[in-house]
Amino acid sequence: MASDLPFKLNNPDIFRTKALVGGEWVESKSSKRFDVYDPGNGKVWATAPDCTPDDVDATVQAAHVAFQTFRKVNPRTRAQCLLKWDQLIRENRDDIAKIVTYETGKPIAESQGELDYALGFTWWFAGEAERVQGTVQVPAAPNRRVFTVKQPIGVAVALVPWNFPIAMILRKAGAALAAGCTMIVKPSPETPFSVLTLAYLAEKAGFAKGVFSVLPTSLDNTPALSEALCRHPLVKKVTFTGSTRVGKLIAKICSDGLKKCTLELGGNCPFLVFDDADLEQAATQLMGLKWRHAGQACITANRVYVQKGVYDKFTQILSEKTRQLKIGHGAKEGSTLGPVTTPRSLDKAEAQVEDATKHGGKIVLGGKKLHGQSGYEGYFFEPTIITGAKDGMLISREETFAPIMALFEFSTEDEVVALANDTSMGLASYFFTKNIDRTWRLLENLEAGMIGMNTGNASAAETPFGGIKESGYGKESGKDVAINEYMITKTGTLTLSDHY
């Protein structure tokens, strides 16, 4: 209940503690609940219904029934509901941000920033709803006309991560609802409540019962529940954001039913700084990109390559800026770096630091977990800068998902492009240079779905988001491409009479 929370909400009604199935707030059929932890102090602060595969059929059936009506709702009405949703989320922005902070650990200003970013999606997709268009064509065969029409694909399932629980939902749901699909969300076990606030506000915005449903579940039940959703014959589309390992499993399961998938997977993104870069600009952008949510964004810079001539200078600028960070609970006034969201991330971070030092890396800042030390009950890790990073270290191959920055030195453009591309992943790449020819070459030669050119912040509702290689397929956000992920194209061929 909202009155038991460790924080106050202006609108306590948004805090929902049940699943939303077919427009009804219900417990899971198992009647079990699971604990949700505050990463800032490691304590349980609420519980959520632990849904299992037994909850799936009723939820999908209700979403399917709702789809029969929702698919025929005209696009302007769908756009108006999206805009109303957008307005209600805006009105409750600060309350939702508090919930995000207690679930994820990120500083409150970052949670508010996530809300502002995420609201770009509801706004954008309200516009997209009315711009879906088919085609008319005169083919070679005589007296014929060919049409294409676009229609919503059906019930869509969203399997979402904990790192951006509002932005990831609104990016997916905005596109699905604009297209005329109904959607079932399985939030991450760390972040059920922020997603449930959106479900509550979707109802208030006028989306009919069953159009938007949420099935929270524990870590233990996540694989079985997700598989049951992906296998249900009435589910026609699955969108997943998370690790490449799990993405491959989902793609395999969905291939059995030939379900359409959008997969936004791992990053291991390179960040290149050339001798001619504006170092102050590159460092400022890297600070925002790398320390955002304590290094836990899929598009974060995982491998920072700095050209020989500016390596020491750039390290010094970064270290000075990083020393200014204020580590603390996300809800504490002035905190600029929160904990990581799960204790699992601490173990991985420690292993990467140990491996880097064993292979000759030098820690110039941080390097240790704070969790367990006095005053740090939460899952805190020092912001860490490692110089002398080399190919072959764990940190060059694995996504870190913790506040660790590894600096690699390079000499030539050819060398760094080969290093940057030497990964199975291809989500985002970033580079900083003032050379316009090099800018064009890098845009063409870096293997990633998104390229930041003198910027570390390229995500926006208006631009397509998505990776290549083992970072997945399909695009979210941007014009046409994202809404098309939730539509089918039907071709109609009409033969006219000879005398038409």
Ligand SMILES: O=CCCC(=O)O
């Ligand atoms: O973590 C992945 C999403 C980050 C973003 O949308 O910018």
